[in-house]
Amino acid sequence: MAVYTHVPAEVLDALLTRYAVGTLVSAKGIAEGVENSNYLVETTKGRFILTLYEKRVAAADLPFFMALLDHLSAAGCPVPRAIPARDGTQIQTVAGRPACLIEFLSGVSPTTPTAAQAGAAGAALARMHLALADFTGARPNSLGIAGWHQLAANCGDALDRIAPGLGGRVADELAWLDAHWPAALPQSVIHADLFPDNVLMLGDAVTGVIDFYFACTEVRAWDLAVAHAAWCFDPGGTRFDPALSAAMIGGYEAALPLSDAERAALPALARGACLRFLLTRAWDWLNTPADALVTRKDPLAFLNRLDAYAGGGLL
Known part of the structure; x- marks a missing residue:
């Protein structure tokens, strides 16, 4: 995860109106990783990850990734699905980039695995x-x-x-x-x-x-x-x-x-x-x-x- 593209608060507010996830409380860019722009978004109904797909992820591949995560989740694997908007769409456009609002999963990545x-x-x-x-x-x-x-x-x-x-x-x-x-x-x-x-x-x-x-x-x-x-x-x-x-x-x-x-x-x-x-x-x-x-x-x-x-x- 990383941040290459800045998303103003008013753009986030407008995006969240497309979902049944509450209203914006806070948003923070996530610096780890090198691929996409990611924000930890907190609303009145919980936490979510907003991902904006940068150059290395092709927009044409996104339906494959969404179907993959839906399939794994349905099989009981602990993966984060893209949340559908009120109209059922999972892929949005934010700040000129393809984007998804994604489930937030609890847990911490191990820095020194046992x-x-x-x-x-x-x-x-x-x-x-x-x-x-x-x-x-x-x-x-x-x-x-x-x-x-x-x-x-x-x-x-x-x-x-x-x-x-x-x-x-x-x-x-x-x-x-x-x-x-x-x-x-x-x-x-x-x-x-x-x-x-x-x-x-x-x-x-x-x-x-x-x-x-x-x-x-x-x-x-x-x-x-x-x-x-x-x-x-x-x-x-x-x-x-x-x-x-x-x-x-x-x-x-x-x-x-x-x-x-x-x-x-x-x-x-x-x-x-x-x-x-x-x-x-x-x-x-x-x-x-x-x-x-x-x-x-x-x-x-x-x-x-x-x-x-x-x-x-x-x-």
Whole structure:
């Protein structure tokens, strides 16, 4: 979450008249994240999240995301649905951007996850995968291998401004992944971004899974690999925690066992996860506007993870 687009109070007031959610009490921009503009909105009837979709989220994809969240919610998964306006529409236009008013879910994202929390997150991910077995929507993964090549090309020589030799390291990893990517594994719609800050918890219980705006049709086990890379290292990616790893994979498999092929592919999938976040973070590092209320994230934290997975022995 982040704030790129300012929404005046009078615009919020006018928006809320379209809903049966009460009148505006307060609104505060949320600085975490890098994708969309988000506000915590409090009304006389409760709390909500207002999301304005910025450049990386295509307006044409929003109906897919809304249908996905409605499907998961109906299956009992703790996800925030977009609230329909009085006329039934979920997607609005606010300050020139597509926007949704979204349910507020209780809970706090863990900053230093415990093994119990990692296990609960793995189980929640597996339950979402099971719930999506009969979901008929589909969306191509714009940040798969072809997208990584394009991002690397777009960053170009500027990668070496982030770290000397980074461009060559990225090129070598792209070549390795081209040769080893396990594309024949089972596919489904996946979350594709299950970081700790996209999971809300009360104690060791998952109360919400949020930010589905990278959800796509992809190798299902890649979702677990993304979560593994996000949860099982310290923030800088320099220290791996085997207890978190065992708990996350164990939690997932308690609900949805991995096949032998999926388990064997996890190291390659994890390397792909690291390269994906290295490149998107690098692009944001090089291109985030100086006046945006947003915290840039260090791409080298995922280079460290990538090197750890490439060294073997973690999965």
